[in-house]
Amino acid sequence: METARGTLLGRVALSRRVVYSPPVSGNSFGERFRVTTFGESHGGAVGVIVDGCPAGHPFPADRIAAQLGRRRPGQSRLTSARNESDSFEVLSGVDPQTQKTLGTPIAISVRNQDAKSHHYDELAELYRPSHADYTYDARYGLRFVAGGGRASARETVGRVAAGALAEDLLATVHGISIVAWVSSVADIEAPAPDEATLDRDTVDGNPVRCPDPTVAAAMEARIDGARRDGDTLGGIVRCVARGVPPGLGEPVFHKLTADLAAAMMSLPATRGFEIGEGFASTRMRGSEHNDPFEPDPGRGPQGIRTRTNHSGGVQGGISNGETIRFAVAFKPVATIFKPQDTVNRRGEPGVYSARGRHDPCVVPRAVPMVEAMTALVLCDHWLRRQGVRIEEH
Numbered sequence: 127m128e129t130a131r132g133t134l135l136g137r138v139a140l141s142r143r144v145v146y147s148p149p150v151s152g153n154s155f156g157e158r159f160r161v162t163t164f165g166e167s168h169g170g171a172v173g174v175i176v177d178g179c180p181a182g183h184p185f186p187a188d189r190i191a192a193q194l195g196r197r198r199p200g201q202s203r204l205t206s207a208r209n210e211s212d213s214f215e216v217l218s219g220v221d222p223q224t225q226k227t228l229g230t231p232i233a234i235s236v237r238n239q240d241a242k243s244h245h246y247d248e249l250a251e252l253y254r255p256s257h258a259d260y261t262y263d264a265r266y267g268l269r270f271v272a273g274g275g276r277a278s279a280r281e282t283v284g285r286v287a288a289g290a291l292a293e294d295l296l297a298t299v300h301g302i303s304i305v306a307w308v309s310s311v312a313d314i315e316a317p318a319p320d321e322a323t324l325d326r327d328t329v330d331g332n333p334v335r336c337p338d339p340t341v342a343a344a345m346e347a348r349i350d351g352a353r354r355d356g357d358t359l360g361g362i363v364r365c366v367a368r369g370v371p372p373g374l375g376e377p378v379f380h381k382l383t384a385d386l387a388a389a390m391m392s393l394p395a396t397r398g399f400e401i402g403e404g405f406a407s408t409r410m411r412g413s414e415h416n417d418p419f420e421p422d423p424g425r426g427p428q429g430i431r432t433r434t435n436h437s438g439g440v441q442g443g444i445s446n447g448e449t450i451r452f453a454v455a456f457k458p459v460a461t462i463f464k465p466q467d468t469v470n471r472r473g474e475p476g477v478y479s480a481r482g483r484h485d486p487c488v489v490p491r492a493v494p495m496v497e498a499m500t501a502l503v504l505c506d507h508w509l510r511r512q513g514v515r516i517e518e519h
Contacts, residue, residue, distance in 0.1 A: 292506075
């Protein structure tokens with residue numbers, strides 16, 4: 127009797143190990159300003175739920191629309207030809223009369239209007255090289271075939287919408303401004319702009335989103351050449367956050383640098399992150415890299431600043447009041463229009479020839495994505511700081 131019972135329990139346990147998948151939080155980001163994105167590339171809609179937004183803030187519909195417009199496909203021949211307006215609908219969390227946030231979860235939805243799932247029919251059994259097809263099968267045992275599902279950059283619609291809201295909060299409370307730009311495409315590098323004055327109008331002056339017009343033209347030609355060859359290119363996006371107050375960040379496991387790195391590396395196609403002098407600091411001496419402090423009576427309650435900013439605005443994992451500056455590397459888009467060797471789900475060899483609409487270089491559209499993730503991290507850490515200490519008046 128006990129033997130039979132033990133055998134039955136063993137079978138049940140074995141069955142659970144095979145079919146049961148525990149819930150995970152890999153679709154959410156942030157602690158106090160928490161966002162959860164939803165939707166697949168060729169599903170009905172994509173969007174985001176924002177939990178933790180303070181009540182009474184005027185909902186920045188225009189800012190959200192502007193950032194979604196900068197992210198959307200079909201902007202130029204340098205981007206995917208998918209035609210999405212990316213107009214959004216607010217489902218909850220905003221008073222329809224006053225248009226102010228209620229302090230409750232804010233749900234924002236964007237319908238997919240130009241999905242063409244039939245372009246991906248053959249991929250039900252075939253794995254695309256350097257995509258998430260095989261790894262999603264390995265993780266879940268199934269996947270949303272059309273467009274890569276959640277692995278598609280289409281998922282970032284929700285991030286950009288939430289990031290624009292976070293950015294508006296930061297601008298209102300602290301006067302923080304965030305600007306990202308394309309600093310390199312393949313081996314073409316632009317000179318450093320004036321990070322203190324660079325604005326988005328200048329960045330958006332050309333389709334590549336590089337603030338140097340001459341270099342931008344060379345980048346555009348290189349991307350267009352790769353597109354005609356059925357190939358793709360990578361590049362680097364740089365970003366600055368100006369006006370960030372000192373004191374944002376946790377001392378150990380959620381350092382501001384660590385959370386910024388996690389945020390950027392969660393974006394599709396990212397392959398590297400550096401802050402301040404980054405990897406170049408390995409070629410410097412400490413006497414060259416250190417940022418000396420000096421008095422600045424006009425700055426903050428303590429009147430302190432650093433003479434240089436090799437640290438990129440963060441020291442000990444906590445912001446020091448200087449401009450936060452960092453870079454994010456993006457690999458070439460994995461979808462190329464050349465035949466590639468691959469295998470199917472049974473491990474049999476095959477050849478994949480891409481169909482559909484894809485970016486020849488992701489970095490121009492990655493600019494608002496990087497800005498959004500920066501805003502989400504800073505807003506989350508600003509809210510974490512509230513209540514940490516008693517301010518004396």
